[in-house]
Amino acid sequence: MRSSYIDNDFGEVLKQNVICWRPINIVELGILDGYSTIHIAEGLHELERLYGIVTHVDAYDLFEEYPYKHGRIEDIRDALIAAELDKYVRLIPGDAFEVYKNYEDYFIDFLHVDISNTGETIRRIMALWHPKIRERGLIFFEGGSEERDNVEWMKKYDMPPIKPEIESNPIILKHYLYGTYFKFPSMTMLLHRWGNYDPQ
Numbered sequence: 339m340r341s342s343y344i345d346n347d348f349g350e351v352l353k354q355n356v357i358c359w360r361p362i363n364i365v366e367l368g369i370l371d372g373y374s375t376i377h378i379a380e381g382l383h384e385l386e387r388l389y390g391i392v393t394h395v396d397a398y399d400l401f402e403e404y405p406y407k408h409g410r411i412e413d414i415r416d417a418l419i420a421a422e423l424d425k426y427v428r429l430i431p432g433d434a435f436e437v438y439k440n441y442e443d444y445f446i447d448f449l450h451v452d453i454s455n456t457g458e459t460i461r462r463i464m465a466l467w468h469p470k471i472r473e474r475g476l477i478f479f480e481g482g483s484e485e486r487d488n489v490e491w492m493k494k495y496d497m498p499p500i501k502p503e504i505e506s507n508p509i510i511l512k513h514y515l516y517g518t519y520f521k522f523p524s525m526t527m528l529l530h531r532w533g534n535y536d537p538q
Contacts, residue, residue, distance in 0.1 A: 348525050353384075357384050359447070361447030361475075365441070366449075367399075370399075372417050395448075446472065447474075447476070457500050457503035459479075472530065474532055477527070478528075480523060481500040483518060516528045
């Protein structure tokens with residue numbers, strides 16, 4: 339299974355945050371081979387076991403329509419079935435910059451974004467998805483460290499860096515507390531502050 343998260347066990351970060359925050363409405367944008375999806379589903383299994391909370395994650399990806407590195411929906415579904423976690427996941431083909439339309443404002447508790455992230459990705463996702471996030475809702479972005487901003491493909495294609503965008507994005511500064519796990523590839527967690535809901 340391919341994922342830059344594996345070496346530093348970032349799947350466990352997602353799983354434990356699911357267990358601790360007990361989100362109900364969960365969305366993942368970008369799946370690849372399903373590493374993070376499986377860990378989120380493991381967290382949902384624990385929510386059912388510990389608290390009787392039964393919910394699922396809507397996991398979106400372009401799959402074979404993405405021209406670069408991508409996973410196959412059939413392989414991910416098979417892995418979820420083998421792990422007995424398929425009841426916790428809806429695998430849905432879709433574009434991260436379009437499927438926000440599937441959700442009402444102030445609805446989502448937990449959003450994970452891993453779609454070949456760049457600074458432009460963060461800017462666009464915040465503009466489109468922020469109105470959908472509840473107060474005390476969480477957003478997780480792959481990236482946020484200087485090391486991640488300097489990976490080969492980011493430099494080769496002159497992609498805008500993630501870290502400066504997070505630090506200067508007006509929506510983030512106005513509405514969120516954030517911190518970054520700096521182990522490669524890094525992961526940034528945003529917490530929508532209580533008493534601070536504004537779709538703008």
